[in-house]
Amino acid sequence: MIQKLYLKPNPEIPLEKFSSLFPQLSIFSEIYLFIEDFKSCFSYVFEFAKLLKNFLQKYPFCKVHLNLVHPFDAELRPFYLMFSELVNPFNLEGYTYQVTPRLIIFPVLCFPPFPESAEFLGFLEQKFMPPGVLIREEHYSLASEKIERIFLASHKDHLLSLGYQELLSVLLEKMREQNEDILNPCTSTLIIDEKGNFFSCLAAYQNHIVSGNLLKNAYERQSIKELCPQCKYQLISTLENTPLVSKSELSNLHFRFGLSYFGLQKIELALSHFFKALEFSPEEEHGDVYLYLGLCKANLGEYALAIDYLKKANIWNYNAYFYLGFSYFQQREYLKAQDALEKALSLNPPLEDKLSIALYLATTYRELQRFEKAIILLQELVKVAPEVREIHNLMGICYFKEKDYQEASECFQKAINLAPDSAIDYANLGLCLKALGKKEQAKFYCQKALSLDPSLDFAQKALEELKSN
Amino acid sequence: MHVLLIEVNPFSPPTIPISLGYIAAFLEKNGFKTKIICISDQGDYSIKELTDIIKTFNPQLVGFSTYQRNILFVLGLARFIKGLNKEIKIALGGPQITFMPKEALREMPMIDYLCRNEGEFTLLSIAQAIAGGNPFNGIKGATYRQEDEFIDGEPIDGYEDLDEYPSPHLMGLFDYTPVEEVIMLASRGCPYNCIFCYTPQAFKHKIRFHSIERVIEEIKYVVKKGKNQFWFADPNFSFRADRVHQLLEEIIRHELPIKMWLETRVDLVNEEMIKKMKRAGVHTIAYGLESASEKVLKTIKKKTSLSQLEKAISLAQKYEVEIEVFSLYGLPGETLSDALKTLEFVRSHGIKIQGNSNAQQMQLYFGSPLTQNYKAYGIKPFPEKRPLYLSIGDRYETETMSVKEIETIRALWRRYSLDKGKRVVS
Numbered sequence: 063m064i065q066k067l068y069l070k071p072n073p074e075i076p077l078e079k080f081s082s083l084f085p086q087l088s089i090f091s092e093i094y095l096f097i098e099d100f101k102s103c104f105s106y107v108f109e110f111a112k113l114l115k116n117f118l119q120k121y122p123f124c125k126v127h128l129n130l131v132h133p134f135d136a137e138l139r140p141f142y143l144m145f146s147e148l149v150n151p152f153n154l155e156g157y158t159y160q161v162t163p164r165l166i167i168f169p170v171l172c173f174p175p176f177p178e179s180a181e182f183l184g185f186l187e188q189k190f191m192p193p194g195v196l197i198r199e200e201h202y203s204l205a206s207e208k209i210e211r212i213f214l215a216s217h218k219d220h221l222l223s224l225g226y227q228e229l230l231s232v233l234l235e236k237m238r239e240q241n242e243d244i245l246n247p248c249t250s251t252l253i254i255d256e257k258g259n260f261f262s263c264l265a266a267y268q269n270h271i272v273s274g275n276l277l278k279n280a281y282e283r284q285s286i287k288e289l290c291p292q293c294k295y296q297l298i299s300t301l302e303n304t305p306l307v308s309k310s311e312l313s314n315l316h317f318r319f320g321l322s323y324f325g326l327q328k329i330e331l332a333l334s335h336f337f338k339a340l341e342f343s344p345e346e347e348h349g350d351v352y353l354y355l356g357l358c359k360a361n362l363g364e365y366a367l368a369i370d371y372l373k374k375a376n377i378w379n380y381n382a383y384f385y386l387g388f389s390y391f392q393q394r395e396y397l398k399a400q401d402a403l404e405k406a407l408s409l410n411p412p413l414e415d416k417l418s419i420a421l422y423l424a425t426t427y428r429e430l431q432r433f434e435k436a437i438i439l440l441q442e443l444v445k446v447a448p449e450v451r452e453i454h455n456l457m458g459i460c461y462f463k464e465k466d467y468q469e470a471s472e473c474f475q476k477a478i479n480l481a482p483d484s485a486i487d488y489a490n491l492g493l494c495l496k497a498l499g500k501k502e503q504a505k506f507y508c509q510k511a512l513s514l515d516p517s518l519d520f521a522q523k524a525l526e527e528l529k530s531n
Numbered sequence: 532m533h534v535l536l537i538e539v540n541p542f543s544p545p546t547i548p549i550s551l552g553y554i555a556a557f558l559e560k561n562g563f564k565t566k567i568i569c570i571s572d573q574g575d576y577s578i579k580e581l582t583d584i585i586k587t588f589n590p591q592l593v594g595f596s597t598y599q600r601n602i603l604f605v606l607g608l609a610r611f612i613k614g615l616n617k618e619i620k621i622a623l624g625g626p627q628i629t630f631m632p633k634e635a636l637r638e639m640p641m642i643d644y645l646c647r648n649e650g651e652f653t654l655l656s657i658a659q660a661i662a663g664g665n666p667f668n669g670i671k672g673a674t675y676r677q678e679d680e681f682i683d684g685e686p687i688d689g690y691e692d693l694d695e696y697p698s699p700h701l702m703g704l705f706d707y708t709p710v711e712e713v714i715m716l717a718s719r720g721c722p723y724n725c726i727f728c729y730t731p732q733a734f735k736h737k738i739r740f741h742s743i744e745r746v747i748e749e750i751k752y753v754v755k756k757g758k759n760q761f762w763f764a765d766p767n768f769s770f771r772a773d774r775v776h777q778l779l780e781e782i783i784r785h786e787l788p789i790k791m792w793l794e795t796r797v798d799l800v801n802e803e804m805i806k807k808m809k810r811a812g813v814h815t816i817a818y819g820l821e822s823a824s825e826k827v828l829k830t831i832k833k834k835t836s837l838s839q840l841e842k843a844i845s846l847a848q849k850y851e852v853e854i855e856v857f858s859l860y861g862l863p864g865e866t867l868s869d870a871l872k873t874l875e876f877v878r879s880h881g882i883k884i885q886g887n888s889n890a891q892q893m894q895l896y897f898g899s900p901l902t903q904n905y906k907a908y909g910i911k912p913f914p915e916k917r918p919l920y921l922s923i924g925d926r927y928e929t930e931t932m933s934v935k936e937i938e939t940i941r942a943l944w945r946r947y948s949l950d951k952g953k954r955v956v957s
Contacts, residue, residue: 065574
């Protein structure tokens with residue numbers, strides 16, 4: 063299905079080639095024709111529109127927006143009158159009951175002079191939908207007083223200017239609606255250049271990744287999903303200094319992209335957007351961005367930077383405290399880690415987060431030799447999540463350190479029940495049993511551990527001791 | 532036997548086809564294989580894809596949800612489907628059909644049945660007749676052709692207890708991917724008498740309910756599927772206060788992390804209820820304002836007062852619940868200055884004029900008391916030929932408002948609108 067069709071008409075391409083694509087158009091679709099010389103190309107473009115008309119008459123539930131993009135020329139009035147005659151039957155078709163006509167022409171004039179073009183623009187507005195204009199940036203404020211649909215010549219190729227700016231509009235709308243799916247603003251698109259080459263999206267067109275050719279009836283969709291992140295980033299960056307998007311919109315957009323990539327654990331991509339968000343947001347909004355920069359850096363293992371950003375953010379929710387504690391833990395600054403993780407836990411995080419925070423805190427206690435505190439915390443945890451093996455393992459280690467081998471062995475046994483392939487828990491259980499004087503059982507578990515993981519040196523050592531005794 | 536159900540909504544983003552979902556669920560439980568397709572303002576399908584669906588799914592019956600605003604698209608699609616296979620039977624249902632004059636079938640040769648009663652039972656009766664090899668005999672709840680005659684089938688009632696209908700949500704019939712907001716239904720029907728409205732007539736002034744347990748189960752199911760925004764399509768969500776309290780308490784008790792939009796009357800809310808609504812996650816309440824002229828409210832039998840409305844608005848605002856109001860112009864007996872009063876009322880109460888709060892010209896739909904007796908209410912339809920399948924709609928002026936005045940008020944609403952008058956719900 064094609065929702066947007068961008069065409070660069072070339073009279074050497076037989077029109078039937080295009081009409082063969084019409085059944086693949088979405089029931090409500092948009093077609094853009096980029097016409098360099100309107101007068102010389104007129105009969106070809108007009109025939110194209112007639113084919114479209116025939117198609118719409120055959121399928122009276124389809125609707126097409128036909129955008130005619132071409133240089134301004136005030137002498138085009140008679141040509142447009144012919145278009146008006148062509149679409150009239152559709153305007154009358156549903157009488158006044160149909161909310162919109164089905165073949166709608168949107169003229170887009172490139173570089174119209176102001177104010178000389180006003181009369182022609184008025185004529186077009188009267189006959190069709192209000193025309194759009196493609197202009198250079200210096201004319202933007204003048205044009206924006208009178209015209210609603212304005213495109214900037216952001217790229218040399220008008221197709222890219224229009225296409226990317228429409229994409230930006232979709233992104234901004236998704237941002238305003240707080241639509242979670244901001245990473246996928248593209249509708250199903252087909253671009254055909256003057257040689258008949260197919261491109262499956264704007265980025266493919268810009269990078270000349272051809273998917274086939276209309277003249278050869280060949281189409282092979284190239285997967286270019288990997289270009290998507292770069293495409294969106296470049297799109298926003300290219301338009302960042304234009305009047306099309308304000309600084310606060312830029313900062314919001316980048317922040318939303320950052321959040322989406324962070325959610326997908328694409329941390330490097332998230333970082334690039336968060337840095338941009340920082341660049342465009344006012345200082346009083348930097349806190350949120352710093353927070354996520356901190357989270358990203360912690361995810362990348364750059365703990366010192368993570369700590370810096372989290373402190374700069376100065377937003378102390380449980381997540382921030384957790385990442386701060388986690389980063390300190392990784393830096394082996396256990397006292398600071400303990401402080402941050404205890405604060406995270408005191409802020410009542412939801413259960414799934416509470417578990418990982420508490421596990422890190424218990425591990426921190428273990429590192430600080432505060433086994434008793436760790437055990438108390440783990441006993442609480444085991445009540446709500448008895449199925450988590452790591453809790454039993456850690457509790458076993460703490461009991462072992464406290465020389466309570468009986469409790470420790472029970473913990474490792476539970477860990478084994480939950481993860482029967484866990485070599486380390488067999489080895490730990492073996493050590494407990496050895497300490498309890500249960501030599502045969504201890505041998506069995508050390509051997510079992512080594513059969514699963516022969517690299518467990520401490521199990522090997524314990525086994526040798528058991529054998530020599 | 533396969534039944535294809537189609538929702539065409541050319542002027543709205545994708546939504547959950549709740550009515551067709553109920554019908555599909557009911558047909559599936561009765562042994563029919565169904566498929567629902569939705570066509571939104573995104574187009575969603577190409578001719579090639581539609582052709583493939585018809586050829587591969589091979590339905591013997593296709594049903595459409597039909598409204599005044601989409602009927603030309605529906606008829607176009609019906610013609611297309613008949614063109615692919617003339618043996619496929621086509622049934623129309625929905626608000627446009629319940630009270631459409633049966634002679635309209637003469638102008639819709641591609642249509643086989645007009646569904647007049649509860650969709651689930653009517654479509655089942657049609658599907659069973661087709662499956663039994665006798666497609667135009669003994670059908671209940673529908674109008675159809677028999678040679679040159681139009682036969683009105685025996686009327687058929689739906690279930691009193693809505694829980695008897697299988698849940699399209701719980702049966703997994705919906706794809707929630709393209710929508711932000713999931714449509715739910717906790718009740719059907721309306722017992723009031725507003726003269727411009729079709730609903731009370733179609734539901735015989737009765738209101739029927741789902742149990743709270745069923746609604747909670749559906750919400751939980753949808754939340755598990757990753758969606759937490761709900762749009763309740765009940766015409767009067769708080770018709771029974773005890774039920775509303777119970778539902779909201781259950782949502783709070785289960786800590787369901789949801790956001791809700793709902794519609795109700797200003798005389799069906801109070802402070803305790805709104806406070807609880809806020810706690811349970813209601814972000815917007817839509818009230819039917821219709822007009823800010825007491826005289827007009829009386830004429831249209833709305834049976835609410837402006838003081839009730841003001842109170843309901845201030846309560847919602849107190850608890851920071853967003854408000855939308857449905858308002859109309861071109862109402863019977865309404866003058867331009869009455870209509871201006873409505874606009875002023877909305878503006879002066881801090882209601883954002885956007886989305887549903889954009890006023891619309893009243894529409895005269897088939898079946899509403901006003902349409903049945905429009906002359907007595909001073910409605911003057913334009914002297915023009917109209918196909919029988921279309922009702923007067925907004926093609927009228929009134930004894931108290933000329934076309935020009937209606938245009939004036941429309942332009943004024945647009946001028947103050949934050950989204951240029953784009954209204955999602957019609």
